[in-house]
Amino acid sequence: MxxxxxxxxxxxxxxxxxxxxxxxxxxxxxxxxxxxxxxxxxxxxxxxxxxxxxxxxxxxxxxxxxALNAADLPALLERLTRGSLELPRQWSARHRLVTEILACGNPFDLADLTCELRRWNVQRGLPDLDRQAFRRALKLLEQEISDLPDQLAAEVCGLLQDVWNEQPNAASAVAAPAV
The missing domain is CATH 2.40.10.170 (Thrombin, subunit H)
Incomplete structure (x- = not known):
C-alpha cells in the first residue's frame, strides 16, 4: 500500500x-x-x-x-531582514540565478533574494534589470501573504512596501563602482 x-x-x-x-x-x-x-x-x-x-x-x-500560512510568517520575516544570498557580481551569472529563483517561486528563497538585493540597493542602487527582479520578488511575496488574516502578515506587507520605497545611500551610490 x-x-x-x-x-x-x-x-x-x-x-x-x-x-x-x-x-x-x-x-x-x-x-x-x-x-x-x-x-x-x-x-x-x-x-x-x-x-x-x-x-x-x-x-x-x-x-x-x-501557499504560505500565518505559521510561516516569522521564518519569512527573519529571512527578509537577515537573509543572505551569494549573488555573482558578473551580470549574466547573476541573471541566471535570479531568474531561477523567481521562476521557482519558493518564498524563503525569494526572501533571501529580496534581502540581498535590498542591501545592494541601499549601498549603491540597482541597475535596471536587478531592480526589475527586486520588484518581481517583492510582488510575488506580497501576493502570497496579502490575503492572510494575520497582524504579522500586514506588518510584512508594510515592510515590503517600505523596502521598495527605500532610496540608495547617496554617498555610497556615488562612490560605488557600477555592477
Whole structure:
C-alpha cells in the first residue's frame, strides 16, 4: 500500500502554481485523457479568470505547492531582514540565478533574494534589470501573504512596501563602482 503523499489538497486550500500565482483548490473532477478518465484538482485563481487542472496522482510534477500560512510568517520575516544570498557580481551569472529563483517561486528563497538585493540597493542602487527582479520578488511575496488574516502578515506587507520605497545611500551610490 502506497502512503498518501504530503501533496494531498483539500477544497479551500491556498496553493501557488507558477506562472499563475495564488489559487484556491475548488475540488476534484474527472477529465478524459487518451481515452481514460483521470482525477484532477481544480484550481481557481481569484485574481484572474484562469483555472488549472492538476493531476491528483502526481501534483508535484506541476510545481504546485501550498501557499504560505500565518505559521510561516516569522521564518519569512527573519529571512527578509537577515537573509543572505551569494549573488555573482558578473551580470549574466547573476541573471541566471535570479531568474531561477523567481521562476521557482519558493518564498524563503525569494526572501533571501529580496534581502540581498535590498542591501545592494541601499549601498549603491540597482541597475535596471536587478531592480526589475527586486520588484518581481517583492510582488510575488506580497501576493502570497496579502490575503492572510494575520497582524504579522500586514506588518510584512508594510515592510515590503517600505523596502521598495527605500532610496540608495547617496554617498555610497556615488562612490560605488557600477555592477
Amino acid at each position: 502506497t502512503p498518501l503523499k504530503q501533496t494531498a489538497f483539500l477544497p479551500g486550500d491556498r496553493v501557488v502554481l507558477s506562472p499563475y500565482g495564488i489559487g484556491v483548490v475548488s475540488g476534484t473532477c474527472e477529465r478524459p485523457l487518451a481515452g481514460q478518465a483521470h482525477t484532477y484538482y481544480q484550481i481557481d485563481f481569484p485574481s484572474t479568470v484562469s483555472r488549472a487542472y492538476i493531476p491528483v496522482a502526481d501534483p508535484g510534477c506541476t510545481g504546485i505547492r501550498r
